[in-house]
Amino acid sequence: MxxxxxxxxxxxxxxxxxxxxxxxxxxSCTNATDTQFVPSWGRVEVGTDQYSRYIIQYMxxxxxxRMQWLGTNGDSTxxxxxxxxxxxxxxxxAYGLAxxxxxxxxxxxxxxxxQFEDQFTVGLNQYLELNETxxxxxxxxxxxxxxxxxxxxxxxxxxxxxSSGWVKLSAQRGRQVPATCMTTWCSFGCDTNNNYQxxxxxxxxxxxxxxxxxxxxxxxxRRTC
Amino acid sequence: MFTxxxxxxxxxxxxxLAIKIMQTxxxxxxxxxxxxxxxxxxxxxxxxxxxxxRDTTYNVAIVKPLEYGWPISFYFxxxxxxxxxxxxxxxxxxxxxxxxINASLWGGIFFLLAVSLRKRKVVIKPSSFKYFLMTLVIxxxxxxxxxxxxxxxxxxxxxxxxxxxxxxxxxxxxSYDAVQNSTNIKL
Numbered sequence: 001m002x003x004x005x006x007x008x009x010x011x012x013x014x015x016x017x018x019x020x021x022x023x024x025x026x027x028s029c030t031n032a033t034d035t036q037f038v039p040s041w042g043r044v045e046v047g048t049d050q051y052s053r054y055i056i057q058y059m060x061x062x063x064x065x066r067m068q069w070l071g072t073n074g075d076s077t078x079x080x081x082x083x084x085x086x087x088x089x090x091x092x093x094a095y096g097l098a099x100x101x102x103x104x105x106x107x108x109x110x111x112x113x114x115q116f117e118d119q120f121t122v123g124l125n126q127y128l129e130l131n132e133t134x135x136x137x138x139x140x141x142x143x144x145x146x147x148x149x150x151x152x153x154x155x156x157x158x159x160x161x162x163s164s165g166w167v168k169l170s171a172q173r174g175r176q177v178p179a180t181c182m183t184t185w186c187s188f189g190c191d192t193n194n195n196y197q198x199x200x201x202x203x204x205x206x207x208x209x210x211x212x213x214x215x216x217x218x219x220x221x222r223r224t225c
Numbered sequence: 226m227f228t229x230x231x232x233x234x235x236x237x238x239x240x241x242l243a244i245k246i247m248q249t250x251x252x253x254x255x256x257x258x259x260x261x262x263x264x265x266x267x268x269x270x271x272x273x274x275x276x277x278x279r280d281t282t283y284n285v286a287i288v289k290p291l292e293y294g295w296p297i298s299f300y301f302x303x304x305x306x307x308x309x310x311x312x313x314x315x316x317x318x319x320x321x322x323x324x325x326i327n328a329s330l331w332g333g334i335f336f337l338l339a340v341s342l343r344k345r346k347v348v349i350k351p352s353s354f355k356y357f358l359m360t361l362v363i364x365x366x367x368x369x370x371x372x373x374x375x376x377x378x379x380x381x382x383x384x385x386x387x388x389x390x391x392x393x394x395x396x397x398x399x400s401y402d403a404v405q406n407s408t409n410i411k412l
Contacts, residue, residue: 051385056392101386154390158383 027175029190032069035216037078037142038171038196040066043212043225044082046095046167053096053208055082055135056154057169061147062217069173070142077174077187078145079113079138080153085166085201087131094133094160095167095207103155109141109182112155132168133160140182142173167207169199171215198222235273236368240361242266243335247356248349250339263335267328271320274371 039059046055057080061067070076086094099112113136137153139145174189176182189195198213199222205211210225246262249255342349349356380387 049390051388052383054390056390100383102389104389152392154392156386156390 026191026194027177027188029173029175029192030069030073032173032190032193034171034193034196035066036069037067037076037173038198038215039080040217041212041214042080042169042171042198043210044167044169044199045210045225046082046207048208052101052156053159054154054156055096055167056152057082057137058150058152058212060150061145064147067142067145067147070145072143073175074143075176075179076142077138077140077176077182078107078142079136079172079174079187079189081113081134081136081170081172081195083132083134083168083170083201084160084207085168086133086160093162093165095162095165096135096157097133097160098158099135099137099155100158101156103137103153105137105139105151105153107137107139107142107151107153108144109139110137110153111140111182111184111187112136113138113184113187138172138184138187140176140184140187164206164208166201166204167199168197168201168203168205169213170195170197232273232368235269236361236364239266239269239273239364240357242269243331243360243364244349244353244357246335247339247342250336251343251349263328263332264324267324267331270327270331271323 040062041058041060043058044055045057046053048054059080064071070078082096084094084096085092103112104110113134135155135157137155145151172189172195174187174194176186177188178186196215198215199205199211203211203222205222211222212225213222214220242262242265246259246266249259249262339349
């Protein structure tokens with residue numbers, strides 16, 4: 001086989017493998033109910049300081065049973081997603097666009113989530129835009145999350161075109177693919193019983209501001225801080 | 226991990242192609258073959274550059290001209306691959322212009338290199354592992370410089386973004402008062 005043929009072979013293999021990797025947007029998981037991974041309590045603060053806009057999230061599982069799925073799957077991941085409302089045709093302009101700059105979390109193996117594979121639509125000036133922009137810091141090793149401890153995620157973000165807006169929170173469980181890889185590129189959401197909206201857009205929770213929720217922690221309730 | 230793997234794989238393929246192009250140019254091979262190789266090289270280089278010119282630590286939408294590949298911004302990889310054929314024309318036009326610019330740029334560089342080496346009576350042989358390694362190192366250097374440049378532009382464009390966000394002072398206390406408030410509601 002000539003060098004040229006060898007190069008072409010590697011080239012084709014690269015494309016095939018790359019496309020397979022890129023198209024794997026979710027993975028199959030064992031069954032779970034919402035009370036086995038959604039935090040019992042959570043709080044979100046969205047605001048701005050002298051440098052940029054930012055989002056802080058707190059989350060808390062009150063007992064080990066509330067995180068049973070996370071704790072019994074060694075390759076589990078968890079993402080407390082925050083989505084900014086950006087439906088321009090309905091008058092919505094996102095307050096935050098994408099994570100940028102400083103970020104921190106005390107979740108195990110934290111990572112800044114990518115907007116890779118999020119659905120773009122053609123917006124103003126022919127630029128592709130997201131109707132909902134995700135700003136998330138997730139955990140690539142959720143099996144190590146402990147109950148009865150308040151966890152925090154914080155990240156700065158680039159500003160959207162809105163001076164205010166709506167935000168929703170959702171709790172997403174997932175798995176490492178391949179197992180033991182804990183970066184954003186290896187965390188895939190589960191294909192079932194996923195994405196429970198702990199604060200939905202329907203609440204019209206306006207940011208900047210602060211809101212907290214209880215999720216089936218005796219009751220499900222949402223209120224301002 | 227996957228990203229790094231693909232970037233390295235791409236760079237190896239690019240180095241192979243670069244050597245092949247220069248061999249063909251030195252041997253005064255068919256123009257059609259050279260053109261085809263340069264187009265394949267430019268396409269791969271453009272696709273590859275989408276990975277190494279954006280700051281994956283801080284996600285997308287930071288530095289438009291750099292994050293989506295040299296030299297023109299486009300959103301090829303941010304559109305789901307399974308629907309890439311439905312991508313708006315602006316994506317493809319930007320992509321093809323990027324490929325054309327890269328083909329002209331790199332075609333010129335390879336031509337000058339091949340001519341220069343031939344004048345010095347240096348012949349790149351098909352099994353020339355030394356030149357392959359040299360080319361690979363050059364591409365890796367280009368990638369590293371691009372990463373730093375895109376990072377520098379981000380820091381310049383968004384000053385202060387690296388500063389920590391001030392957290393509530395009582396955060397370090399596990400019995401955080403907000404949880405306490407929730408408990409009150411629960412009770």
